[in-house]
Amino acid sequence: MDNTSRRRLVSFWLIGYSVFMVLYGTAIPTPLYELYQEAWQFSDGILTLIFSVYALSVVPGSLIFGQISDQIGRRKVVFTGLLVMALGSATFVIADGVTGLFAGRIVQGFGVGILTGAATAALVELRPDAPKLASIVSTGAFVGGTAMGAILTGAFAQYGPAALQGPYLVHLGLLIPGFVGVYLMPETIQSRPVRRVRLRRPTIPPSIRFRFLIGVCIGFITMAVIGMFLSLAPSYITALLGIENIVLSAGIVSLVFGASGVAQISLRRFSYHRMMTLGMILLVAGLCGFVVAVPIRSVVLLLSSSVLTGLGHGLSFMGAVGFINGISPDENRGDVVSAFYAISYIGLGLPTVGIGFSADVIGLYHAVLVFTVLLGVSGIALVGIIRLKINEFSDDSPQPGTPS
Known part of the structure; x- marks a missing residue:
């Protein structure tokens, strides 16, 4: 060398x-x-x-x-x-x-x-x-x-x-x-002088708008779930389960991301529509377990639900990114992918704010419960749409996963 x-x-x-x-x-x-x-x-x-x-x-x-x-x-x-x-x-x-x-x-x-x-x-x-x-x-x-x-x-x-x-x-x-x-x-690239940076609104070609909407909804939901875990999960665990060990509450967040990484690396050969549908199902199941763990005070259910949530996040987001890349025409790929990430990051932030201010009014547990119901119904509806329109979402050769 x-x-x-x-x-x-x-x-x-x-x-x-x-x-x-x-x-x-x-x-x-x-x-x-x-x-x-x-x-x-x-x-x-x-x-x-x-x-x-x-x-x-x-x-x-x-x-x-x-x-x-x-x-x-x-x-x-x-x-x-x-x-x-x-x-x-x-x-x-x-x-x-x-x-x-x-x-x-x-x-x-x-x-x-x-x-x-x-x-x-x-x-x-x-x-x-x-x-x-x-x-x-x-x-x-x-x-x-x-x-x-x-x-x-x-x-x-x-x-x-x-x-x-x-x-x-x-x-x-x-x-x-x-x-x-x-x-x-x-x-790694030949640099060129910068005259002026001009930002323009991304354009989504009419031929892919329906499929783009489905993919971006999945991106939004998966990021919203991660936003909830990153911001409120430690407080949720401490306040509602009475567990005051910071290592354990932080460990829940680490468990979610660890499981997400495992899914992205080990299941990257799945087709995109399979990633999105299975990922959404696991994500919703994990969220439901996360909510049920509080009234029955089960740490085991809390941990297992966190793993399911992480696996669901890794699969569904990887599938959405690959799917969006796959449907984007070469001449519009930058616009389409930029729009996908921008909306996904909005999902990371705005729903979390809704949970936080709702918690100030109806309590943290009920705010997370409402969040889970809304995202659960939306996630299952997306799975149904993908299954009904399977021909529009099928793909033959997924590329390596893209980081979340």
Whole structure:
């Protein structure tokens, strides 16, 4: 192996590590939300707003810098994303109230939007001989980073010092190898001078609008479920089951993402319509179990439901992404996929806000129950539509899964 090949290989793994660490950072606040609420006395509605500004901040970062990275190159954009993520963790370290939490989450969301598209593209370009490996690494980094960020932060908060600052300081140190990776990384595209970035509304061709609508509804629902778990699951478990161990409540979130990763990697050969239908069924079953676990106070049902939810998320979202890519005409693929992700990230944020403010009025359990009923009915309806219109959703050769 010559020096250039060795450099590309090292860069490949360090850029994958960077994606892992960026998603790790976004999961740090999840097990800490309850501690923030105790310290600064804000409602569940405000908590979900804090979470949702992250999801909505991802969209402009992704749209703007996705275009820029095609023009100025991947290295500069990945470096900028890492720098912004470091700023996000630093903002949380000095936060002394709700305003600081909002600022930290906005910066984190923008950092994720900046980095992930360019870094995912860079992985493919650094190893053009192994596109499946690039897909596995990016998928594993997305779900693995979120899972590890939640569980390790929960352990730190439960047993370590400075629970509200320490995890972010550790994260700042863990970002350093990512910067090394960017330094070593050879540029993978020929950069072009940027004259002006012009954002335009994505266009969906009339011939695919019905199928696009079904795919984007599945993306919206799966992200809405993940939003609920990332923002409210720890409070839900503590308040309603009386379990005050942060490690366990964070472990539920990690379990969901771990199961999602397993589904995306091990079941990637399923056809897209099968992924979407089976994924929706598992997702709804997991949500129902999550709700039933409270009145019967069953930790076993809580854990098993979390696994089902994660498997459902991994399958349905992977199927929706592959399906959207498959139906998109070459000349409109960028527009169609951008629209899919934008609406999916709105699903990550807005329904969660609805749950939070509903919880302030009718209680957290009933708010989650209503959420489960609405999403359950919608999910089963989508399964029925796909089965009735099976010819429009069938596919022969699914591509490797795309990270969520």
